[in-house]
Amino acid sequence: MPRTSRTRRVERVCHATGLLLVLSGLAHLVVFAVDGGPWEGPVSWRKPVTFGVSFGVTLMAVTWVTSYLRVGARPRTLLLAVFAADCVVEVGGITLQAWRGVPSHLDMETPFDTAVSMTLAVGGGVLVALLSVFAVASFRYRPTGPAGMDLAVRSGFAILFVALASGAAMIARGVVLTRTGHQQAAYHSTAPLKPLHGVSLHAVLVLPALAWLLSRTTWSEPLRRRILYAAIGCYAAAVVGAGVWAVLTY
Numbered sequence: 001m002p003r004t005s006r007t008r009r010v011e012r013v014c015h016a017t018g019l020l021l022v023l024s025g026l027a028h029l030v031v032f033a034v035d036g037g038p039w040e041g042p043v044s045w046r047k048p049v050t051f052g053v054s055f056g057v058t059l060m061a062v063t064w065v066t067s068y069l070r071v072g073a074r075p076r077t078l079l080l081a082v083f084a085a086d087c088v089v090e091v092g093g094i095t096l097q098a099w100r101g102v103p104s105h106l107d108m109e110t111p112f113d114t115a116v117s118m119t120l121a122v123g124g125g126v127l128v129a130l131l132s133v134f135a136v137a138s139f140r141y142r143p144t145g146p147a148g149m150d151l152a153v154r155s156g157f158a159i160l161f162v163a164l165a166s167g168a169a170m171i172a173r174g175v176v177l178t179r180t181g182h183q184q185a186a187y188h189s190t191a192p193l194k195p196l197h198g199v200s201l202h203a204v205l206v207l208p209a210l211a212w213l214l215s216r217t218t219w220s221e222p223l224r225r226r227i228l229y230a231a232i233g234c235y236a237a238a239v240v241g242a243g244v245w246a247v248l249t250y
Contacts, residue, residue: 007077011063014084018060021091025052028095042103048095054201055087061205066134068153068208070141083130090123105190106174121171128164135161146215148228149208155232156204162239163200166193166246192249196242203235 025048032045039046063080071079093116097104105120107113135157143153170190177189210231214224 004073004077007073010077010080010084011067014063014080015060017084017088018056018058018063021052021056021059021087023052023056024091024095025049025054025056028052028098042105042107043098043101045098047104048091048098051094052091054198055091057205058201059084059087061202061208062131062134065153065156065204065208068143068145068149069134069137070144071134071137079130079133082126086123086126086130090120090127093120093123105171106178108178121175124167124171128168131157131160131164146212147221148211148214148225151225151228151232152207152211153204155235156207159200159203159207159235159239162243163197163203166197166200169193170197192246196239196246199242200239203239207232207235 028045028048032039032049035045038044062083066076066080069076094104097107097113097116102109102113103117105117107117138154138157143150145153170193173189207228211224211228214227217224219227
């Protein structure tokens with residue numbers, strides 16, 4: 001769809017914000033190297049590192065990929081602005097709790113910790129809603145772009161639904177365990193689904209990026225599509241493998 005000056009401005013802000021989130025994550029990797037402590041567990045420097053990098057990359061990826069969707073300039077601008085703000089809130093809350101030395105998710109020990117945890121949970125719900133809107137748009141109207149981009153974008157969003165579902169499942173089970181007095185069990189309940197969530201989350205970047213790279217080659221379109229189909233199959237197999245591991249270890 002045509003891009004207005006406001007849309008281009010929001011795109012620049014989203015890319016800049018995404019880059020800052022990535023840099024924040026990498027900075028906390030330095031903090032971890034200096035401060036030490038456990039890498040795993042509900043309280044560790046791993047969380048601001050992985051969430052900062054992951055949210056930053058996802059924000060930049062979604063900003064780029066949605067430029068191929070047949071979505072009006074005004075609604076896309078609004079959705080991206082809300083998405084960027086939500087990413088900042090999520091990473092900010094996680095980083096704040098890491099510096100306070102307390103869990104960022106599922107922590108109901110104090111009123112403040114409860115407020116942070118619930119804000120992150122609500123923010124996760126907002127992310128699911130926004131990404132679902134973009135995903136539905138990708139299937140409702142064929143995405144634009146070079147040959148194979150439509151297939152890559154739709155496949156990326158389809159796999160992204162797995163990430164959204166697994167993320168929602170982690171939050172839901174954790175909240176139930178917390179509310180029923182099983183706080184420690186809640187912290188550890190998310191472990192089996194983390195690989196599935198992580199692998200499926202970034203298909204929306206990897207597959208369109210591959211389609212774009214293939215479009216820059218001199219290879220024939222049938223060959224590029226065969227390569228893309230193979231990549232999608234491999235990615236789907238990785239997601240299935242992570243899903244099987246989650247079931248076996250849940």
